[in-house]
Amino acid sequence: MSKAIEILEEKLVPVAAWIAENKYVNGIRRAFIMMMPLLMIGSLFLMITAFPLPAYQRGMASLLGENWKDIFDIPVSATFNLIALFVAFLVAQQLAKQFELDSIAVGLLSLASFLILTPLGNTSEFGQVITFAWLGSKGMFVAMVIGVVTVKIFHFFVKRDILVKMPDGVPPEVIKSFEALIPGTVILATALLLRVGMEHTSYGTIHDFVYKMLALPLRALGTSYIGSILTVFAISILWSVGINSGSMVNGFVRPFWLENQAENIAALQAGQPLPHVITEQFFDMIWMGGAGVTLSLLLAIVIFAKSKHIKSVGAIGIVPGIFNINEPVLFGLPIILNPIMLIPFNIVPIVMVTTQYIAMNIGLVSKPLGVAFPWPTPAVISGFITVGDLSGALIQIVNLIIGAMIYLPFLRIIDKASKKEEDEMERLEAEENK
Structure with missing residues (x-):
């Protein structure tokens, strides 16, 4: 995995730099x-x-x-x-x-x-x-x-x-x-x-x-x-090597999202069924806590973490995470360039797109109305605003739980290692104080 990260960093960083400067x-x-x-x-x-x-x-x-x-x-x-x-x-x-x-x-x-x-x-x-x-x-x-x-x-x-x-x-x-x-x-x-x-x-x-x-x-x-x-x-794979990729990637597809959004609004005004699932707000519902859906990880940390370091990252990151700001957890845990945590970091958004897309297509969750809102809007609220009823909030809650479950096994690996290191340091300090 470390070798894969090195290859990604070697190949993706120059491309991202070229895009950023274009x-x-x-x-x-x-x-x-x-x-x-x-x-x-x-x-x-x-x-x-x-x-x-x-x-x-x-x-x-x-x-x-x-x-x-x-x-x-x-x-x-x-x-x-x-x-x-x-x-x-x-x-x-x-x-x-x-x-x-x-x-x-x-x-x-x-x-x-x-x-x-x-x-x-x-x-x-x-x-x-x-x-x-x-x-x-x-x-x-x-x-x-x-x-x-x-x-x-x-x-x-x-x-x-x-x-x-x-x-x-x-x-x-x-x-x-x-x-x-x-x-x-x-x-x-x-x-x-x-x-x-x-x-x-x-x-x-x-x-x-x-x-x-x-x-x-x-x-x-x-x-x-x-x-x-x-x-x-x-977005996730570029963030894996520390590239802030949201606005970069969104810039390519936002014109098409906006067209779907406008057609959903026109259908809503005409009292017709909404034609599209995918709009920008569909993704706003996905990115709970920011890239990698790290609000799910923060919930897992708050409930299950034992390491002092990881618990402190959770305490510091939970409030910004509610407003979709996740730099404290990305760089504090860290997730960036971390071979273990990058696995769920890239998997969780894909799983959430799948569950939300299926739920909207089969009618369990309403489709996006086309309402635009600021990106720091907290989860659950953003889901309600996006679809105009409680089904949007409920799918976000379900996705948060699924995300936390995916993150948990990987969190336990780093939490156990961090706790062991902290216990060893405490033992050495205790011996020095005798």
């Missing part, structure tokens, strides 16, 4: 992180309409009228149903910062390109209107691609200094705006040419092409049971 990965990851508070606000309004207490629902209807939900659905639609617009701007803006470009100008050009490529809908008294469907989660993948390509084109012109030059004495803001003229014109003209070209294909739009050829297959893999197992395993 400008494109960082730009996309930061864009989605910046968007999360907005989605949480939208989720707050969703919780107001979806709270599963009949007396509450009747009270709100009598207080605000039968159509009260329509009012609170407006901010939900303004966040989740326009998510592609936010992605188009933020991905380009955050990636532009990585290349030290004018981030606002690049973000706006990306947004404008996205709107040029978005098909128009029916004609109204105000003229043609943009199809709402592609502004939501279905258009998110295209929005990311547009953001990246916009930055690439803009950087090409800046790097070669193909820019409009202004005389000395002109305010910096004016200089920046004129510098964007040439690359901006090329970017928007390219988007227009692409739109016209796609109209002569069987797909009709770049949205339909990218969605069918790329987004759907990747989403099907990333949000499948196998994809979920690979996700939690990637």
